[in-house]
Amino acid sequence: MPKHPDDLALTPQTEGGFVWRSRLEPGRLTAFARIIQDEGGQLLALWGADDRHLGRNFTVHVAFLSSVGLIWTTSELDGDQPAYPDLAHIFPQADRMQRAAFDLLGIRAQDGVDGRAWLRHAAWVEDAFPLRKDFPARAACRSPRPETEPYPFIRVEGEGVHEIAVGPIHAATIEPGHFRFSVIGDRILRLEERLGYTHKGTEKRFEGLDLATGAKLAGRVSGDSHTAFAWAYCMAVETATACSVPDRAIWLRALFLEMERVANHLGDLGFLGNDVALTFGFVQFWRLKEDWMRLSARLFGHRYLFDMLLPGGVATDIDARGKADLDALCKRIAGEVQTLRHIYDEHTGLQDRFANTGIVAPDMAARLGLTGLAGRASSQAWDARVQFPCAPYDRLDVNMALQKSGDVLARAEVRFTEVFESLRLIRLLLEQLPAGALHAPCTQAAGVCEGLGWVEGWRGPVIVAVRIDADGRLDRVHPHDPSWQNWPLVEVGVLGNIVPDFPLINKSFNLSYSGPDL
Amino acid sequence: MATFLILQQILKTGSVSEPAPEADPALRTREQALHADILKVFGQAVAIRHVDAGSCNGCELEIHALNGPHYNIEGMGVKFVASPRHADLLLVTGPVTRNMEIALKRAFEAVPEPKWVVAMGDCGCTGGMFGENYATCGKVSSVIPVDVEVPGCPPTPVALLQGILAAVSGGRRDAEG
Known part of the structure; x- marks a missing residue:
């Protein structure tokens, strides 16, 4: 101890x-x-x-x-x-x-x-x-x-101050939430968020479910982090029931988690280009993302790898041909992203919009608990895969992406670095994938038992705490999305910026609504 | 410099709007057939307003994907718009949460007649895994009238496109209800 x-x-x-x-x-x-x-x-x-x-x-x-x-x-x-x-x-x-x-x-x-x-x-x-x-x-x-x-929003008063109310339904295809801006001209004096619109009783829904159905629901807490939540949930259940998961299953889980990270980062890098009117960036990154999704569907039967995890292991496998195809796509995407990164670096209009926009300084990030990829863009050097690696990350020697400027540019840079790192990890996982079973039975523990799972998802640390009752059914499940602690930092990051930069800043965090709304 | 690199990349990439036949020929044929049908039914544009009424954000990922270069929907006159007042069709995702119920009803009322409603995903069609509880009203049709339901968790972009087509080719809704 x-x-x-x-x-x-x-x-x-x-x-x-x-x-x-x-x-x-x-x-x-x-x-x-x-x-x-x-x-x-x-x-x-x-x-x-x-x-x-x-x-x-x-x-x-x-x-x-x-x-x-x-x-x-x-x-x-x-x-x-x-x-x-x-x-x-x-x-x-x-x-x-x-x-x-x-x-x-x-x-x-x-x-x-x-x-x-x-x-x-x-x-x-x-x-x-x-x-x-x-x-x-x-x-x-x-x-x-x-x-x-x-809902009593905090009012900002003074000459020339007015409010802009946005949402819950937003202009683009994003999740619902309300943003109340207090502005002078175009400059943001204050932003107050009101969330909770997608609260759908998820935690109550878990009560009484069997363990396998619980994994499916956990994966739907925030669909873009399906594997992260499903894995954290399974880890919690397996800890509670002292279930020993076969090596191959654990390695496949890491493969799915890194594939999820690549998919989301590619999409975000495209949207970040789009938000500064570089449609070229959107089209290029979404072309790559679609290739990625289609291969995921071909290899595992689902574009977003839904329902691949179950307590005790995984539900699917990869064969030699699949490994070769995925390895080849990783190699191609790494090359293409390198080219696109060069273009983003060289594009003065994009750099001008990204740099010094939506700054969360490291001291503020530390005080307010900014976490995950946004935290790493503001010098918060935490990545569970690096410092507290569960298997198989203890064998992979993950490199942490870190930036200190805390602006849109830093959050884009962290994504670029993590795309390359995840592609490297995927190729390593494929190369060293151990043979063996895909799952082991999770036997019911004697009496009530509890466990907690902790996984570094693409957005940040995902935690799921589980209590199983004496009949082997779920009694209490709390899934925690890192967006909980990062949303208040969006309020900080936009201060002093102009309203038209809000979509860009918001996208650079790309936080979940469904995850914390539960 | 950036302009040169962009042009070089565009030329190198070419058009991806028709996926290579060896990648997935079945998909390609369906996409082409759909595009032809949309042109036949419309000869004009269809404007879609999406409302997330409580989704897990899985369906939103596929709406984004549908807007990507492989599907080329704007080239066929299908466009996502920012206001319900500009829309012909309301695309609704999620089990409808009670916290979104009023906003969804108001968005529906804001779409000018005649209009269509497409419910997307297992949650929108049936309430999905969340069902109906103290916080959700379940499927979209328990809150507003629905013309077409596209199941799936989430439905693929092609399935979604087929659902949109099924709605618009079935004739326009005359009145509310």
Whole structure:
């Protein structure tokens, strides 16, 4: 056990792994969060659970990122008015997570600065909490509710200030959310986001599902991160049930995860070109992405590799011919992306729009917990594949992409670097793919069991925490998308920029709505 | 310099709008047939407004792909537009969340008559894995009238194009309801 700067007992979730579990009285949460912050760590996720049917009370769970890996703390709350100390004054990224935990469970962060509802717009009444076990899983959509409920946006006042309200439906084909800009002329003084429009009761839906169906639902938390969520979910289930996954299956999972990363980065690099009126960039990158999708469909039967993972392993394999075809496409795409990168580098109009636009400075990124690829564009050097590698990444020696300017250009550069790295990793995975079985049975554990999975998806760290009941069905699942903590940094990045640059800045982060809306 | 490199790359790439026959000949034939049908039915453009009413964003990936160079839909007069007031057809994805229900109804009302509605994906057609619960109303047709349902998780770009065609070739919707 590593020595941690507190007298706290950390239990490793698995032997040699990087996930640690700790039970912590709520009164000690604040002090513990400060220790994590002092050593340069972050808060990755915060969620709640109703444990009353297990003879306990409500609990609040936090996933901290620290020098030893991920520390998962569980604090049992007491009383009829369940509450825990506010963590947002230490880690501001906790704010929306705490508000969501109240909307869904009625557990409150004491002295939290923002008491506004987050996920609950007007879909259910204020004193009902859907994730409580006594709330019906199949509650009718047509139950009575108010038509709309006003949301008090923070107003900016002064001469010449006016507001621009955008959304929830946006002009382009993107997910729904509301952006409230306060501007003078074209310059943005403040942006406030209101999300939660795609809240579809995903966490409640998990309750009672069998383990295999849970993997399918996990993959649909945010479709563009299907493999990341499905893998984190499977990892959580396999940890909970002490299931040993065959090597070949684990290597194939990494293959799918890197293929997902390449697909999304290619698409984003095209859209970034499009947003600065370089249609050429869009057409070229989307040509490559379509080639990638078509080969994915031919080799594995699905363009986005949906439902390839199941608890205990994978559902599909690759043969020698498939390996050769994928290897050849990796080689070709690496060459073509090199050419396109050269063009992006040489294109003065594009460089002018990318550079110094939407800046999140490294100190701000650290203070607000910017994570994943956007974090790495602002000097936040975290990549679970590098520092805390699960198999097979412990055998692959992944290189981290890192930039410090924190602007659109930096986020594009990180994507370019990661495309090349993932293509290299895919070719390595194909070359060294071990022989063997594709899956092993996950046998039911005796009694209630829990586990947490942690995967570096293309957007950032994806976490799924799972509790399985004594009958082997899902009791509580919390999937965490890195967009939770990155959305507030979009509000920061746009400050002082002009409104017409907002689409470009927003696309450079490319955050999920469905992922955090749940 | 950049201009030279761009021209060089464009010349090198050529047109990809018709995929090479050896890549997937079945797909190619269907695409060509669809394009001919669209021209026959219309001889004009169809403007589509997409509304994500609660999707997981999987369907959005395929709408983006449909707008890529392989499919060349704008060349055939199919165009995605920014406002429902400019649209002939509303393309709706997702199980309809209660938080999006009002926005979807307003977008539908904003599309001028006559109009079509296409529900895209398993969630839009049936509610999918999410179904109906405290937060969602399930399939699109429980909120607004739907002309064509395109199943799939997500449906491929070709399936989506076929669905759009099925809607527009079936005649225009006369009135709401």
